[in-house]
Amino acid sequence: MPLLEVRGLEVKFPIRQYELTALRDVSFSLDKGQRLGIVGESGAGKSVAAFAILNLIGRPGYISKGEIIFEGANLAKMSPQQLRTIRGNRINMIFQDPMMTLNPVLTIGTQMIECLQTHQNLSKGKAREVAIEKLRQVQIPSPHERIDQYPHELSGGMRQRVVIAIALLTDPSVIIADEPTTALDVTIQAEIMELLVELCETSDVALMLITHDLGVVSQVTQRTIVMYAGRVVEEGPTRQIIENARHPYTHGLIDALPERTNPGMRLNQIPGVMPSLNAIPKGCSFHPRCEHQTELCRTELPGYVGQEGIRIACHWVASQEQQQ
Amino acid sequence: MIAFLVRRLGQALVVMFIISLISFSIQDNLGDPLRELVGQSVSEAERQELRDEMGLNDPFMVQYWRFLKKAVHGDLGNSYFFKRPALEVIMEKFPATMELVFGATLIILLFSVPVGVYCAINPRSWLTKLMMGLSIVGISIPVFLTAIMLIYLFAIGLGWLPSYGRGETTMVGFWETGLLTRDGLVHLILPSVALSSIMLPLFIRLVRSEMMEVLEQEYIRFAWAKGLSRTRIWFLHALKNTLLPVITVGGVQIGTMIAYTILTETVFQWPGMGFLFLEAVNRVDTPLIIAYLIVVGLIFVITNTIVDLIYGLVNPTVRLAGGQA
Amino acid sequence: MIRYWQLFKESAFLYRFRRDKVAIASFSVLMLLVSLSFLAPLIAPFDPYDPAGIDIMDSDIPPSWQEEGDPRFSLGTDAQGRDMLSTMLYGTRISITIGLFAVLLQLFLGIALGLAAGYFGGRIDSFLMRLADIQLSFSTLMVAIVVLAIFQASFGTELYNDLAIFMLILVIGIAEWPQYARTVRASVLAEKKKEYVDAVRVIGLGSGRIMFRHILPNTLSPILVISTVQVANAIMSEAALSFLGLGMPVNKPSLGSLINSGFEYILSGSWWITTFPALVLILLVLVINLLGDWLRDVLNPKLYKD
Numbered sequence: 001m002p003l004l005e006v007r008g009l010e011v012k013f014p015i016r017q018y019e020l021t022a023l024r025d026v027s028f029s030l031d032k033g034q035r036l037g038i039v040g041e042s043g044a045g046k047s048v049a050a051f052a053i054l055n056l057i058g059r060p061g062y063i064s065k066g067e068i069i070f071e072g073a074n075l076a077k078m079s080p081q082q083l084r085t086i087r088g089n090r091i092n093m094i095f096q097d098p099m100m101t102l103n104p105v106l107t108i109g110t111q112m113i114e115c116l117q118t119h120q121n122l123s124k125g126k127a128r129e130v131a132i133e134k135l136r137q138v139q140i141p142s143p144h145e146r147i148d149q150y151p152h153e154l155s156g157g158m159r160q161r162v163v164i165a166i167a168l169l170t171d172p173s174v175i176i177a178d179e180p181t182t183a184l185d186v187t188i189q190a191e192i193m194e195l196l197v198e199l200c201e202t203s204d205v206a207l208m209l210i211t212h213d214l215g216v217v218s219q220v221t222q223r224t225i226v227m228y229a230g231r232v233v234e235e236g237p238t239r240q241i242i243e244n245a246r247h248p249y250t251h252g253l254i255d256a257l258p259e260r261t262n263p264g265m266r267l268n269q270i271p272g273v274m275p276s277l278n279a280i281p282k283g284c285s286f287h288p289r290c291e292h293q294t295e296l297c298r299t300e301l302p303g304y305v306g307q308e309g310i311r312i313a314c315h316w317v318a319s320q321e322q323q324q
Numbered sequence: 325m326i327a328f329l330v331r332r333l334g335q336a337l338v339v340m341f342i343i344s345l346i347s348f349s350i351q352d353n354l355g356d357p358l359r360e361l362v363g364q365s366v367s368e369a370e371r372q373e374l375r376d377e378m379g380l381n382d383p384f385m386v387q388y389w390r391f392l393k394k395a396v397h398g399d400l401g402n403s404y405f406f407k408r409p410a411l412e413v414i415m416e417k418f419p420a421t422m423e424l425v426f427g428a429t430l431i432i433l434l435f436s437v438p439v440g441v442y443c444a445i446n447p448r449s450w451l452t453k454l455m456m457g458l459s460i461v462g463i464s465i466p467v468f469l470t471a472i473m474l475i476y477l478f479a480i481g482l483g484w485l486p487s488y489g490r491g492e493t494t495m496v497g498f499w500e501t502g503l504l505t506r507d508g509l510v511h512l513i514l515p516s517v518a519l520s521s522i523m524l525p526l527f528i529r530l531v532r533s534e535m536m537e538v539l540e541q542e543y544i545r546f547a548w549a550k551g552l553s554r555t556r557i558w559f560l561h562a563l564k565n566t567l568l569p570v571i572t573v574g575g576v577q578i579g580t581m582i583a584y585t586i587l588t589e590t591v592f593q594w595p596g597m598g599f600l601f602l603e604a605v606n607r608v609d610t611p612l613i614i615a616y617l618i619v620v621g622l623i624f625v626i627t628n629t630i631v632d633l634i635y636g637l638v639n640p641t642v643r644l645a646g647g648q649a
Numbered sequence: 650m651i652r653y654w655q656l657f658k659e660s661a662f663l664y665r666f667r668r669d670k671v672a673i674a675s676f677s678v679l680m681l682l683v684s685l686s687f688l689a690p691l692i693a694p695f696d697p698y699d700p701a702g703i704d705i706m707d708s709d710i711p712p713s714w715q716e717e718g719d720p721r722f723s724l725g726t727d728a729q730g731r732d733m734l735s736t737m738l739y740g741t742r743i744s745i746t747i748g749l750f751a752v753l754l755q756l757f758l759g760i761a762l763g764l765a766a767g768y769f770g771g772r773i774d775s776f777l778m779r780l781a782d783i784q785l786s787f788s789t790l791m792v793a794i795v796v797l798a799i800f801q802a803s804f805g806t807e808l809y810n811d812l813a814i815f816m817l818i819l820v821i822g823i824a825e826w827p828q829y830a831r832t833v834r835a836s837v838l839a840e841k842k843k844e845y846v847d848a849v850r851v852i853g854l855g856s857g858r859i860m861f862r863h864i865l866p867n868t869l870s871p872i873l874v875i876s877t878v879q880v881a882n883a884i885m886s887e888a889a890l891s892f893l894g895l896g897m898p899v900n901k902p903s904l905g906s907l908i909n910s911g912f913e914y915i916l917s918g919s920w921w922i923t924t925f926p927a928l929v930l931i932l933l934v935l936v937i938n939l940l941g942d943w944l945r946d947v948l949n950p951k952l953y954k955d
Contacts, residue, residue, distance in 0.1 A: 054549060056545065056548055056549055058545070083551075084551045084552075084553070085551070086551070087548070087549055087550065087551035088549060088550035088551030088552070089551055092549070092550075093546070093549040095542060095545070095546055095549075097542065100541065100542035100543060101542055101543055101546045102543060102546070103543040103546075103547065103561050103564075103565070104543070104565070104640070104641060105564045105565055105568070105638070105639065105640060106560070106561070106564070107640075114550070114552060114556065115550050115551075115552075118550070118551055118552055118553065118556075119551060150640035150641070152640065152641045163546075166550070338783075339783060342783075350799055460935070460938055460939060460942060461935060463938060464881070464885075464931055464934040464935035464938050465931050465934075466885050466888050466889055466892075466905075466930065466931075466934075467889070468888075468889060468892045468908070469908065469927050469930070469931065472908075472912060472915065472923060472927070476915065476920075480916070576785055576788075577788075579785075579787050579788035579791055580788035580789075580790060580791070582788070582791060583788050583789075583790035583791035583794060584790070586794060586893065587889055587892065587893065590892075590893060591912075601798075602798075602893060602894075605798040605801065605802055605895075606894075608802045610802075613798070613799070613802070617795065620791070624787065
């Protein structure tokens with residue numbers, strides 16, 4: 001049985017008289033200690049999916065359909081009190097921008113100790129020791145002094161290390177990291193990512209990595225989900241997807257990688273832009289940007305095809321499968 | 325810390341310099357000190373002689389310097405009306421005004437934060453709508469009208485509370501206080517409520533809008549993701565960030581508050597500095613006017629410094645020690 | 650002109666106005682008060698400025714619906730025998746006039762200084778902004794009280810009474826310029842970063858042209874929102890100053906001085922001299938504030954914040 005299983009998740013945002021659908025029929029699962037990448041352009045619904053798991057979607061968004069099964073319980077149906085025992089305890093999050101994630105008026109120590117005291121019955125002194133130990137694990141020099149400092153006294157990279165330490169504090173079984181390195185200096189991005197992966201590996205924590213960067217995903221994760229306009233369009237083992245992408249959108253993403261482009265050439269961008277939520281095209285939502293589009297793509301939402309843990313939502317792929 | 329104090333001191337000096345210049349020009353132009361001393365019956369020649377003797381014909385800067393030297397030693401001249409040192413007369417009334425301000429500040433602090441926070445975390449509740457409606461009505465009623473209405477209702481109509489004066493006071497050292505007797509406290513209620521009546525809705529609205537902005541911040545979302553309790557998120561994580569801008573605005577509003585004491589004291593015949601000041605204006609009692617300006621200037625400078633210090637203590641990103649910000 | 654009217658009629662602004670009952674009610678009441686007060690010479694039953702038309706024997710008459718009332722004076726008379734209704738109509742006119750002109754002066758000073766500070770930057774900017782800080786920390790009312798008190802003491806009451814309306818406009822107008830200056834400056838700084846200002850400069854337009862033709866229109870909505878609130882504040886400040894006896898004299902009263910003159914008689918039972926002008930004053934300020942609030946919601950401008 002998987003550790004975390006999301007089934008048929010749908011998220012809606014009622015805005016005035018409209019109701020925008022941010023996620024449509026999203027399903028995936030995560031095993032213990034596994035690393036899963038969720039990839040897509042901005043606006044694809046990756047972050048919404050991540051926040052929906054802990055029911056942290058910003059108002060007025062809400063989960064309208066679907067189940068989120070974690071250790072046998074459905075998070076989507078939990079009361080706020082029950083959810084609090086999961087949030088920051090069993091499933092922890094790492095946000096995009098460490099400059100905005102830490103509260104500017106509280107010390108690092110306060111922001112760490114409160115997690116431990118909320119979820120574990122620890123004395124303040126003991127909690128402080130655990131916090132210092134975690135700061136040491138994320139390779140923050142002189143943690144005894146750092147713990148009493150305020151976020152603004154630390155560099156961006158340091159702050160993200162603190163956030164990672166906070167995420168690891170309660171020995172969770174899942175960490176959801178939403179673009180954890182995008183806001184950082186390019187020179188330290190790899191370093192922070194390496195640290196995160198290493199720590200997840202040693203503590204056997206499952207990692208859900210949300211990113212727009214297929215390159216990172218290919219180095220870090222075992223399985224990958226590609227999202228487009230609020231829907232999963234391709235899912236499979238990361239190597240399979242990188243080396244043998246089938247969905248035209250995934251193809252486009254891979255072709256756009258800088259290492260796939262010859263030096264001096266233009267990047268191979270996918271033509272067009274992701275549709276906004278209030279203007280999602282009928283049929284396959286990717287069809288206006290797709291070179292293989294047919295009449296069918298314009299009218300009918302493609303179902304999933306594939307085998308052995310591979311899923312692709314594409315009429316073109318489906319027709320190829322049938323020919324074989 | 326030292327750098328902060330030096331900068332603050334510099335600003336204070338500039339402000340006090342401006343006030344002293346204004347004060348001095350008032351003294352120079354308002355009323356004739358000679359007439360106050362010798363009356364009208366002295367001949368022109370004698371007057372000129374006296375003027376020379378008193379240094380009234382000296383160049384402006386010389387006179388100003390003399391004024392400044394005396395002022396620094398607390399000598400602002402004798403009140404024409406009271407025939408006593410003006411500073412002494414003002415300082416006798418100082419405690420009355422300060423206790424009034426204290427009462428009003430207490431009311432503002434006690435109500436603005438809880439109500440503002442409630443309105444921010446329950447934006448759709450009917451109570452919030454009622455509060456926001458009342459607050460805009462409150463802002464639209466001038467302080468002196470609130471004062472009159474309070475007197476009319478609670479003093480004349482219901483007869484529950486006294487309508488004027490400080491009631492029974494006791495001396496604690498040089499400080500004449502009304503806070504220690506029941507009568508004194510009862511007398512303080514209506515004036516304090518009146519003085520707080522405009523500031524309170526203003527602060528409720530301020531706390532609410534700042535808090536709503538803070539609640540949208542990423543670190544609050546992170547706090548939710550950490551599974552913290554609602555009370556901890558609202559009253560520690562959000563409130564502490566909310567209070568920073570509120571403190572700054574509060575500092576600016578102190579000036580307004582002092583101005584409103586003049587109105588409140590007039591309506592309630594509260595024997596404070598503002599009441600005295602208006603009397604002094606009507607009597608053209610120049611030394612007393614100057615003494616009031618200087619004391620009020622000092623109050624501004626001191627309270628603004630204190631507010632800055634508190635801000636620095638609450639906000640870790642401001643370093644009082646100087647160095648990198 | 651017709652095109653602009655067409656645009657306005659189809660705008661979201663008008664649409665939201667027509668759906669908001671509070672806004673419609675506030676606007677109607679404001680328009681009613683303004684038109685009644687400015688038509689005062691035509692509709693007021695008496696001329697309160699004409700000493701010949703006032704009989705001291707008529708003083709202190711309660712409103713006409715009370716037992717001792719007099720049908721000639723629907724809202725009663727004040728201590729000098731003036732008809733309350735007429736005096737209030739004229740008084741409201743004075744209050745609104747002072748409020749409007751004071752805000753116009755603030756606007757002029759604030760925009761000029763704010764544009765200068767934002768556009769030239771550097772020393773001019775830091776000097777002006779420091780000045781604004783200091784002035785704001787002293788509060789308008791405090792500055793106005795002190796300045797008017799000094800003027801009253803040095804001019805003598807007679808001369809001062811003649812000049813009162815100009816002095817009030819001047820003092821309230823000058824004391825509040827920082828509000829506008831800060832907002833305009835902030836807008837200028839924001840606009841300066843945008844490309845089109847560079848583009849315009851490349852075309853070779855002078856700096857004055859750029860400021861007035863391009864930057865100023867973009868600061869319109871914050872200015873509109875501030876102005877609404879500022880008119881309310883100016884009317885309140887005027888009332889407070891008049892109440893302290895530093896504003897409009899008794900023979901040419903504004904709402905504030907009417908309230909002041911009635912305050913002496915409130916204990917002897919003549920409640921109407923204070924109550925009616927007080928109600929008009931509160932209503933006037935309230936509807937302006939409500940409109941200001943509504944404008945802030947609709948236009949949602951980036952206002953200056955500390």
